[in-house]
Amino acid sequence: xxxxxxxxxxxxxxxxxxxxxxxxxxxxxxxxxxxxxxxxxxxxxxxxxxxxxxxxxxxxxxxxxxxxxxxxxxxxxxxxxxxxxxxxxxxxxxxxxxxxxxxxxxxxxxxxxxxxxxxxxxxxxxxxxxxxxxxxxxxxxxxxxxxxxxxxxxxxxxxxxxxxxxxxxxxxxxxxxxxxxxxxxxxxxxxxxxxxxxxxxxxxxxxxxxxxxxxxxxxxxxxxxxxxxxxxxxxxxxxxxxxxxxxxxxxxxxxxxxxxxxxxxxxxxxxxxxxxxxxxxxxxxxxxxxxxxxxxxxxxxxxxxxxxxxxxxxxxxxxxxxxxxxxxxxxxxxxxxxxxxxxxxxxxxxxxxxxxxxxxxxxxxxxxxxxxxxxxxxxxxxxxxxxxxxxxxxxxxxxxxxxxxxxxxxxxxxxxxxxxxxxxxxxxxxxxxxxxxxxxxxxxxxxxxxxxxxxxxxxxxxxxxxxxxxxxxxxxxxxxxxxxxxxxxxxxxxxxxxxxxxxxxxxxxxxxxxxxxxxxxxxxxxxxxxxxxxxxxxxxxxxxxxxxxxxxxxxxxxxxxxxxxxxxxxxxxxxxxxxxxxxxxxxxxxxxxxxxxxxxxxxxxxxxxxxxxxxxxxxxxxxxxxxxxxxxxxxxxxxxxxxxxxxxxxxxxxxxxxxxxxxxxxxxxxxxxxxxxxxx
Ligand SMILES: *Cc1c(COP(=O)(O)O)cnc(C)c1O
Numbered sequence: 238x239x240x241x242x243x244x245x246x247x248x249x250x251x252x253x254x255x256x257x258x259x260x261x262x263x264x265x266x267x268x269x270x271x272x273x274x275x276x277x278x279x280x281x282x283x284x285x286x287x288x289x290x291x292x293x294x295x296x297x298x299x300x301x302x303x304x305x306x307x308x309x310x311x312x313x314x315x316x317x318x319x320x321x322x323x324x325x326x327x328x329x330x331x332x333x334x335x336x337x338x339x340x341x342x343x344x345x346x347x348x349x350x351x352x353x354x355x356x357x358x359x360x361x362x363x364x365x366x367x368x369x370x371x372x373x374x375x376x377x378x379x380x381x382x383x384x385x386x387x388x389x390x391x392x393x394x395x396x397x398x399x400x401x402x403x404x405x406x407x408x409x410x411x412x413x414x415x416x417x418x419x420x421x422x423x424x425x426x427x428x429x430x431x432x433x434x435x436x437x438x439x440x441x442x443x444x445x446x447x448x449x450x451x452x453x454x455x456x457x458x459x460x461x462x463x464x465x466x467x468x469x470x471x472x473x474x475x476x477x478x479x480x481x482x483x484x485x486x487x488x489x490x491x492x493x494x495x496x497x498x499x500x501x502x503x504x505x506x507x508x509x510x511x512x513x514x515x516x517x518x519x520x521x522x523x524x525x526x527x528x529x530x531x532x533x534x535x536x537x538x539x540x541x542x543x544x545x546x547x548x549x550x551x552x553x554x555x556x557x558x559x560x561x562x563x564x565x566x567x568x569x570x571x572x573x574x575x576x577x578x579x580x581x582x583x584x585x586x587x588x589x590x591x592x593x594x595x596x597x598x599x600x601x602x603x604x605x606x607x608x609x610x611x612x613x614x615x616x617x618x619x620x621x622x623x624x625x626x627x628x629x630x631x632x633x634x635x636x637x638x639x640x641x642x643x644x645x646x647x648x649x650x651x652x653x654x655x656x657x658x659x660x661x662x663x664x665x666x667x668x669x670x671x672x673x674x675x676x677x678x679x680x681x682x683x684x685x686x687x688x689x690x691x692x693x694x695x696x697x698x699x700x701x702x703x704x705x706x707x708x709x710x711x712x713x714x715x716x717x718x719x720x721x722x723x724x725x726x727x728x729x730x731x732x733x734x735x736x737x738x739x740x741x742x743x744x745x746x747x748x749x750x751x752x753x754x755x756x757x758x759x760x761x762x763x764x765x766x767x768x769x770x771x772x773x774x775x776x777x778x779x780x781x782x783x784x785x786x787x788x789x790x791x792x793x794x795x796x797x798x799x800x801x802x803x804x805x806x807x808x809x810x811x812x813x814x815x816x817x818x819x820x821x822x823x824x825x826x827x828x829x830x831x832x833x834x835x836x837x838x839x840x841x842x843x844x845x846x847x848x849x850x851x852x853x854x855x856x857x858x859x860x861x862x863x864x865x866x867x868x869x870x871x872x873x874x875x876x877x878x879x880x881x882x883x884x885x886x887x888x889x890x891x892x893x894x895x896x897x898x899x900x901x902x903x904x905x906x907x908x909x910x911x912x913x914x915x916x917x
Contacts, residue, residue: 266336275350341829376716376730412606415695417532421458421490422694458510513569515540518550521575546844574590609664609668611669612670616669630652635649666686680725757875759784788874791869795850795851802852808905812898829871830870
């Protein structure tokens with residue numbers, strides 16, 4: 238039986254590029270095409286592990302003897318195990334077909350074979366990366382992976398520090414935890430230095446060294462992160478570590494907690510300290526809301542910077558916000574820019590954000606921690622790295638792809654995109670999820686700090702116990718000291734490590750993989766654009782949002798008779814219901830997801846969309862409140878979507894979308910006779 242998306246082997250055979258052949262070896266494949274390869278490697282890992290056991294004190298003899306295996310109880314236990322496993326295997330088939338080109342839902346595809354085998358191999362040893370003594374091998378792998386990710390974003394691997402987490406939420410939490418401690422560090426340092434009569438200097442507002450004691454409250458809260466760490470080092474070097482620790486504890490938020498801390502500050506400084514704020518792009522992931530709540534910062538202090546019509550943080554709005562906050566002497570704890578928004582895969586113009594930060598320091602004497610939430614898009618930094626570590630230009634990257642041109646004739650990536658990615662090196666910290674665009678099994682998030690000294694601000698036991706001795710000192714290997722989590726799987730580190738060996742973090746590995754997904758997304762984008770006004774689509778219309786920065790294509794379906802925002806939402810919500818696994822037992826042809834653009838977060842992006850839909854004004858949208866606009870999303874993590882030699886899921890998706898739109902519209906018409914042409 239031939240399906241409507243079956244491949245045509247002759248089509249585009251001339252486009253085959255040998256350097257892309259590796260793609261076909263990296264994954265098990267939508268039909269398990271590489272099953273023999275994966276099986277061979279898994280068995281290799283298992284056998285090798287068994288040899289290790291056999292050779293470990295062979296004089297110990299056998300605990301489970303062959304005759305034990307002949308006993309009734311043994312047989313019964315094996316029967317239970319086998320039977321129950323069969324049940325589990327059957328259950329699991331009701332899972333989500335992430336591996337299929339028909340899955341365009343969340344940011345997940347299948348995992349690299351390297352990461353699956355790496356995970357399985359290490360899992361047999363079950364190392365715990367909380368400390369080196371429980372993971373002599375995988376803690377080192379984790380730190381190596383941390384250095385690789387730091388290097389990929391352009392940090393100096395010798396100065397930087399990175400590690401894995403269970404995910405992006407925890408990684409982001411750690412970034413803000415550190416940033417908060419850096420913010421208040423100079424205050425505690427000043428108090429400790431006063432108590433001990435120490436004369437310390439710190440970089441002041443003009444850039445030159447200033448006596449610490451002369452800084453005002455506002456100035457203390459605007460010491461640049463690097464200068465704060467220099468001060469931290471100078472403080473520890475200037476007296477008895479035990480005394481310093483005692484005084485730091487008396488004056489730090491970490492030990493006192495917000496309530497006692499504020500009371501203490503009020504006695505020290507005449508001016509009231511307004512709560513410090515966190516600036517995030519309006520498109521920020523909802524984890525930030527959880528994090529400011531958990532850290533006691535308070536969600537009132539999470540301020541959203543408007544985005545532009547490409548869903549990127551508006552740098553002018555950021556500047557205005559910083560100026561306005563500074564006029565009220567509100568301290569800025571951190572600014573969080575997004576590299577690959579969860580909804581649209583938008584990449585903030587980080588180069589411009591970095592410029593705003595420099596200008597804030599230069600013109601206003603305002604400093605803050607700059608973080609890039611690159612949980613989704615971080616691996617795309619490999620696109621701009623050549624194997625020798627140098628940066629590729631947009632032109633070089635474009636020359637190596639066959640992606641279709643955008644509607645305006647331009648090609649991905651733009652110069653601006655490349656500059657935004659290169660600007661990652663100008664941040665203080667970055668979070669990157671290997672379990673998203675790294676194609677690694679859960680759980681695997683990661684964080685890297687440009688300045689490894691920062692981690693000392695969250696170390697649980699005081700740094701004077703084990704002085705830092707460079708990257709391979711004993712303390713480096715006790716990860717639990719510096720990270721929020723305790724026990725965590727060394728298997729995840731092995732998975733990431735092996736995957737990075739097979740797919741390097743440059744243009745030949747992850748760079749190529751991600752470039753392919755972006756090319757696939759643009760093919761889909763172009764196809765939806767073409768369908769949007771094709772005669773066959775009428776009376777439906779597709780309003781396709783601008784070309785994505787990475788690989789998520791967003792669009793809204795409408796119909797000639799659909800004239801209000803509510804009707805648009807109902808139609809698209811209906812399509813989502815038919816093209817998702819949200820309802821039990823659903824068997825959709827293709828799977829997508831949806832999001833809801835809401836006011837005021839999306840005010841900067843909504844106007845052209847409402848206009849194209851012909852459903853009212855921005856004022857009406859603002860007044861409409863919580864309902865917002867339902868937007869359908871297709872996430873293209875499948876690197877084969879760009880290719881035309883396999884199943885044509887671009888055509889298949891487009892067709893399925895319009896088929897479902899018709900079904901939903903018909904059903905909605907019959908439900909509300911008032912809207913049907915004959916009943917009206
Ligand atoms: C996914 C995501 C997160 C959270 O990561 P988890 O691994 O799900 O905890 C944070 N920020 C962004 C931009 C994300 O895409």
